[in-house]
Amino acid sequence: MSDASPRTRDGDAGIRIADGVRAGIISGTHPPGARIRQEDLAAQYGASRVPVREAIRQLEYEGLVTVVPNAGAWVVRLTLAECEEIYRMRERLEPLLLQYSAPHLGTTDIDELHTLAEQITATGDDTDAFLALDTAFHFASYAGARTAQLGDLVGRLWNSTAPYRRAYVSSWSADARRIAHEEHHLMIASLRDGDTAEAERILAGHIRRTRRHLARTPEIFDGAGDHRVT
Amino acid sequence: MSDASPRTRDGDAGIRIADGVRAGIISGTHPPGARIRQEDLAAQYGASRVPVREAIRQLEYEGLVTVVPNAGAWVVRLTLAECEEIYRMRERLEPLLLQYSAPHLGTTDIDELHTLAEQITATGDDTDAFLALDTAFHFASYAGARTAQLGDLVGRLWNSTAPYRRAYVSSWSADARRIAHEEHHLMIASLRDGDTAEAERILAGHIRRTRRHLARTPEIFDGAGDHRVT
DNA sequence: GTACGCCGGATTGCATCCAATCGCAAGCAT
């Protein structure tokens, strides 16, 4: 679907296809376990199978699809252990990314974070709105980072777990949501104080608490997660 | 070079080529800044340019080559800041990987580590021997980890800095080498005691100290690093 | 009735061929 695009010309067909499929995986159009056929994507994006294969390879290295030689490609289906592993990596890497970003965040940037945090508090039960704003909030806090690899890696880790985040965030109690909101505001206060080390600790705890909650929600990773293939 | 291989048949030509080029980058055959031409690799590995392109894309996502659309591919040339960033990531991730590995390391595994550490102490001024054994030591300490992504990621980080490691390790003083040896033995002792947390701290300090030494060796990253292209 | 073997369709993997883009150098104008 999407706009059929004006055929191919520049040197980025594979990138465009990868972007489209990645968006489909994150948004849930391609659910975990869904088969990815080269020819379908080629027809869908008006391209040949060569750039499609490049796109699939790229997504494989982003951890979004699994490729089996001479068999095919499927959207990655994570186990609970694998998802916890990703959160443990985030727990260590995102404070480092925040350390890179914090010195370059100005007062207006932090005001922006405050606005986002307020909007998150106001989402109430709207899980989709919470997910979008929470993602925006955290990446806005990383906007100051001038990193070559770390920023992209953190983005990939978020994308890897995107198909599962909706499921377990919707299972949060009102109390769990309230704690998340308070952690956001605490982190903002520390950033405003220039206490980057404390902001890092709060962020690490924020992710760690989410991971521990995730470990208590194993039913997400049973076969229940596979919707029908489109 | 290498064995010309019996043409293509199975579904792994791209993987084979990527393995070969990766080994060439790590070993120094392809130094940082060297141009990578698709047709050359195709001829070298007896394949077409299609799997070569897949291999280059893969290496790009491993952080080993830089691809410019419609221009070509070059072996990545890191700046000091980028190299420090990678070490900061390692400083956070490798203790986590050790945490995954330590519970599965038996007495024989730790004895093996001890043997490697003793061999490292005996290398003296032989930089190549030190590099090989040091790599073997650290990855042996991670051998118990059953991770889906973290282990591969750490391997990629090591590979990314491989072309530069030789240069700055050879600049180490005898004292710096002695400290590294002692840290190895301290880590082994902690692992033998079952004190994983202490082993993690030692490992983090080990990497951090190396990073700080690296920051005092900026001359490695000047144009001096580009050898001639083979 | 069950297990093994075989064959057909479908899909992936690779090679070859053509088009588009970029870098570079020679030529021209100022």
Add this chain to the structure above:
DNA sequence: ATGCTTGCGATTGGATGCAATCCGGCGTAC
């Protein structure tokens, strides 16, 4: 003499076509 333009060679990007491989069902033998 210097700067800009223009054309050519080299290299990459993409499309098409063919061979190899794998999964499904069907038939046969035990």
